[in-house]
Amino acid sequence: MTLEQSGLAALHAAGSGNLVELRDALLARSEAIARINAAEPSPEVHARLATALEIGQAIRDQIRSLKVRVAADGARLSQFRNYLR
Amino acid sequence: MSTASSTPATTLLPFTGISQYASDFDAALSKAVQVAQIPVTLLQAQDSTVLQQETAMGSLYTDVAAFATSLSALGTLAAGQALSATSSDPTLVTATSTGATSGASYTIDSITSIASTASATSTHSFAASGPVSSTGEMNLVVGSSNNSITLTDNNLVGLENQINALGVGVTASILTTSSGNFLSLSANSTGAAAIQLFDDPTGANTNILTQTQPGSNASFSLNGIPDIQASNVVNDVIPGVTFTLLGTTPVTAPLTISLASDPTQLSSALQNFVTSYNTVQADVTAQTGQSGGALVGNTVVNQLQNALSQIGEYTLSTGTVQSLSDLGITFNGNVLSFNQTTFNALSSQQISDAFNFIGSATTGLGGLSSSISQLSDPITGVIATETAGLKQTDKDLQTQISAKTAQIAALQTSLTLQFEAADALQAELQNQQESVQAALQGVSLALYGKNETQF
DSSP: OOHHHHHHHHHHHHHHTOHHHHHHHHHHHHHHHHHHHTSOOOHHHHHHHHHHHHHHHHHHHHHHHHHHHHHHHHHHHHHHHHHHO | OOOOOOOOGGGSOOOTTOGGGSSSHHHHHHHHHHHHHHHHHHHHHHHHHHHHHHHHHHHHHHHHHHHHHHHHHHHHHHHTTTEEEEESOTTTEEEEESSOOSOEEEEEEEEEEOOEEEEEEESSOBOTTSOSOSSSEEEEEETTEEEEEEOSSOSHHHHHHHHHHHOSSEEEEEEEETTEEEEEEEESSOSOOOEEEEESTTTTOEEOEEEEEEEEOEEEEETTEEEEESSSEEOSSSTTEEEEEOSOOOTTSOEEEEEEEOHHHHHHHHHHHHHHHHHHHHHHHHTSSTTOOTTTTOHHHHHHHHHHHHHHTOBOSSSSOOBGGGGTEEEETTEEEEOHHHHHTOOHHHHHHHHHHHOOSSSHHHHTHHHHHHHHOTTTSHHHHHHHHHHHHHHHHHHHHHHHHHHHHHHHHHHHHHHHHHHHHHHHHHHHHHHHHHHHHHHHHHHHSSOOOOO
16 A cells, blocks of 8 residues: 555544554554655655655544544443442 | 366365255244244243242242231130149149140149259279170160160160160260279169169079169159159140159148139230231232232132131120230231230130130131132242243243243254355355356457456
8 A cells, every 4th residue: 555545544544543444554554654664755755755744643533533442442331330339 | 178177066065954955045044043043032932930929929928928827826725724734833833834725823832852863883993895794695684674685795885775775765875984994874864763784693693783873753742642753844644734743852841823704815826816917918918910020810819818708807896805905915007016915905705705706727717827828829829820831831931931042042053054054155156256257268368369358
């Protein structure tokens, strides 16, 4: 996968809360980053890296949102388990 | 050209135990958390109700069983006409009725002796550990019973232990006096039975005991018939009567044992019946109606209600006592009350008719105890059956609650793993972002001679 493809796949996976797909997409993205690092500097490479940086920010926001939801569910369960005791 | 390197992807955490949420983590997990709470609270509410029913049933069982017992006892008393045995001289003879079924009078005279226990002591003392037998062979005679003893330990303690182990109705002990150690034997029960202990029974056959008390039988005449008993407590001569001889009398001073109906026993039994009836009635009332307890609508309560009505409304068409009110028992609402004054005014004929009205433990009013026993029987009774069912339901609910609680615990574990995995992925992403930014800076510098990126 290209840097763009893997970034978008990771963004989609984070948005849908699919951690397995997110892991696979980040793995592919890591490999794509390694490949582009080996490429000769060019305006095209510059543009692709800039886009990758923006997509990465979007992925980070989705993961944060996901963590907030997981934490909230965990807290709700803890509260309920204490109620059961 | 390479300007930066990213963190190897192989450092990502494995997602153990979360695959079930992989397809749509957010929606599925949130829903699971919400749904998991609902059945447990419902099950707990159900179990709480079941436990309340079980407690109420247990309380009901105790009261109903007591009522069945009181009604049955009332019937048994009536069947025996509430007979009581009295003695004309309780200092010499006491008597109790143990199930007599008809009134009568008996004369006892000529109590020439009362029963006593036999005892004997060794004719001489023994050294503490010296031999007690010349051959080790002895014969203990209690009345007409011969008991051979081969001494294991030929000394006083050994002999004492072996005699006590025989179980022939005598107890051996050692008297430690200033004159030495003596063997003492006492009969365990009264009656004329000589105690002898022979040394070397096949040879010298020497009795080493001297009689302290010979033991005696009770001797008396009942209705002119001479009788001898080994015990002063005589329970097999007059049917349903046990009398105890306490002293001797001359033939010219006869005593009388009388068996006659005792209204106070009937009065007491009726009062018990009323009290236990009212207790059960209060239980039924507490489990009836809109403000009733956990057993409202339960079949046991309905059956009890019917049984109580049947008992309270019981009538007989003959005799001077035909209903409970004739005995001084009346209803105030659904509560019974016993009027002692009314009862005390009953004539002998009415008391006799009262026995007929009450019947026995299996007939008449007393016979209705069976309808109560059907409920309170600890094995086959309806209450026991209902209680067993409630216990099983409680057990089942507890099992379900445990399973649901375990599911919630598993869900929580899963959430923790999810959070940790998200954390790890976030860290990985951060590494990648730093790597991309470094690369971008490198490219900017190479192409434009300056770093134009801001992140």
